Amino acid sequence: MYNCNKSPIQNILIVCLNLLALTDVFAQDKSKIFEDYKKDRNLLPDFSYVGYHQGEKEIPNVTNYKIFDVTTFGAKPNDDISDKIAIQKAIDAANKNGSGIVFFPKGRFLVNEESDATNSIISKKGNIIFRGSGSGLNGTELYMKNTLPPADPSKMWTVPPLFLFTSGGADKKIGFITKAAAVGDCTIELNTIEGLESGDWIVLKLLDNNKDLIVAELKTQQVEPTWSYLVNKGIDVKVYYQIKSIKNNKLILKAPVSYTIDPKYKWEVSKFANSEEIGIEDVAFVGNWKEKFVHHRSWQDDSGYTMLRINRTTNSWMKNCRFTDCSVAAIVLQSANISVLNCKIDGNSGHEAITSNGSTNVLIANCVDEASQWHSFGSSHGSMNTVILNCTYPSTTCFESHASQPRNTLLDGVEGGLMKNRGGGALENMPNHMQGLVLWNYKQTNEPVKDFEFWPSSKVYEYWKIPKPVIVGFTSKGTTFRMDQLGQSESIGKAVEPASLYLAQLKLRLDKLPKWIKELE
Structure with missing residues (x-):
């Protein structure tokens, strides 16, 4: 057994919480694959290091930073005047200070009106908390009326995000x-x-x-x-x-x-x-995407209302946020050890939900896609060790697996559709995923498919290729698989224990589950 951190963290659950023992009404069988993994750690990817500080630390409730209230920089909620410049001024002041809480009181703030410059709102430093007063209907809403222009209209993915949290400097x-x-x-x-x-x-x-x-x-x-x-x-x-x-x-x-x-x-x-210790909390990001979505019809469909990008960031988090009427909710790009917890996408259907793109050890947990984005939660472009934990999306969509060589993606206790036409990726960048895709206690909710294929003939379908995924505890209305296309498989038709592979691996590494797991109740 390898362990980079010899001492388990000391903060453990105070209450009697053990998500590993959660079961359905019907008793679940212990996974033989997991029991074998305890003896041979090469049987499955190790997902136990994903998330904020390798899953070992609780996301802090930061209260000791200087507060930069956007209203003191000229922002005013619930009027007809843009607040974009004031928000950027508040962020700049916090960046200059070296740390800070950029705070939004309740109400609607306008962030991209006709009069506004067509640029992103950017933060380039660490130790910044971007905090609203709740993402519900009576909380903080950042309203994006107009799109930003694409870098190249012929490339439908090139609209910049409205909010960008990143780092200065170069590798x-x-x-x-x-x-x-x-x-x-x-x-x-x-x-x-x-x-x-x-x-x-x-x-x-x-x-x-x-x-x-x-x-x-x-x-x-x-x-x-x-x-x-x-x-x-x-x-x-x-x-x-x-x-x-x-x-x-x-x-x-x-x-x-x-x-x-x-x-x-x-x-x-x-x-x-990179920048570290960035937190995005309790904010609703609301776009103005009202058209019926058509995949790859236009840059407006695919990326016009791209709300948020976390880029070149480590040991950071986003929690309790809502994304409404957007093309793309959020992308975690070229980052590491990011936790995205308790977020929601709703409103009109768009292109992407929340994705780990070219990042390492990203956790997306307890998130729900009610909008049925064309690509729901997932990974792309070389991401390594992405965990999608206890997330749900409708039967009308599927997880994203957007080619350009993502590896080691765990769909852990996920509920939603499973279909071959929602992975994503251009032909030149195929396959959709490399080694290490794991579906653990996945609950498929769309209509059953006989002999579902992860590597169909290109004569049948070119845009869905995933080599030898691991399928354990898969439940559905009767879907079966081409078993020769799977790697390891077990208990197709019935959930298994442990209920969560990620939590089981984390507990195995640390001996006890850390305190922050309570947030996932």
């Missing part, structure tokens, strides 16, 4: 990895560690089209010639880790590596430019 190349590291190892060895200190964040990068690398991931599945990125550029991995300590040229990481590192391929290491 700095350090060197390359000189020694092999297996999945689960917490130590990597570099040719140089000059410029790095304990506590820094790094990004490990691999881009190589060596055929052995591709075969190792896809195994028996065949590469299509139309997948030009995989064929020409190859396996693309970018993962983000924090340095726990440094010894000689060795970096001891706070979380284990999740992809086999072979130094014969060029693994580069850069110091990651």
Whole structure:
């Protein structure tokens, strides 16, 4: 058993809470796959390090920062005058201070009127709390009347977000990895560690089209010639880790590596430019998307009302937020150890819900998509270790798996549709997902499908390819699978114990569940 943090955290549940023992009315069987995993940790991806501070710390209720009330900068709720400039001034003042709570009282604030400049509202520093007075009908509403313009109208995904939380600066190349590291190892060895200190964040990068690398991931599945990125550029991995300590040229990481590192391929290491400890809380982000959504019809459909992006951010969170009438609710981009808790998407149906895009160790938990976004909660573009926990969406949509090589995505206690036409991704960036997709106690609510395929013939359907997913405890109205297309499978038709793979792995690593789990009740 590997463990990067030898001491379990001390804060544990005060009340008698053990989500691992939750059962349906009917008794559930213990998962043999999980029992085997306890003995051999290579049988499943380890999702136990996802979320804020590797799942070990409670999200803080920050009260000791200076408060920057947007109304003192000129914002006024419930009038007909834009508040966009005032909100940016409040954020700038908090950034300049080095920390702060950007606070919104109750009411509707106008954030993109005809008179406004067509730019995002941006925060580029850490230790910033963006806090409203509740995301319900009588709370704080940030109303986006008009879209922002796309960078390129022919590229339907290029509308910038209205709110962007990010970091200044750029990554700095350090060197390359000189020694092999297996999945689960917490130590990597570099040719140089000059410029790095304990506590820094790094990004490990691999881009190589060596055929052995591709075969190792896809195994028996065949590469299509139309997948030009995989064929020409190859396996693309970018993962983000924090340095726990440094010894000689060795970096001891706070979380284990999740992809086999072979130094014969060029693994580069850069110091990651990031912001930390950003919190987005108790705010309703409301767009003005009122058209009937048509996938890829226009940039307005696909990204016109993109509300929020968390970018180059680590050990941060978003909780208790609502997204209404939007094209895209929120994207966690090139970030690590982010927790998204208790959020809702409602109103008119749009393009995407909440997605981990090119990020590492992201937790999306207790979120609901009532709008039936075309792509609901999911992962894309090289994300590694994404957990979708206890989330729900309608039977009319499905999880997102948006190609460009996401890996290790866990759909854990998720309820909603399962269909092959909602993954996403262009042909040149296929397949939809690489190794490590796990459906654990997934409850499918749309009509049953006989012999559901995760790797259909391209003559039948080109836009749905996922190699050897793990399916455990799947329940439905009678769906069956092409079993030869699955990796491990168990208990198709009946839920299993543990009810949550993520929580079971977290408890296994820390010995006890941490206190913050209570928030998920």
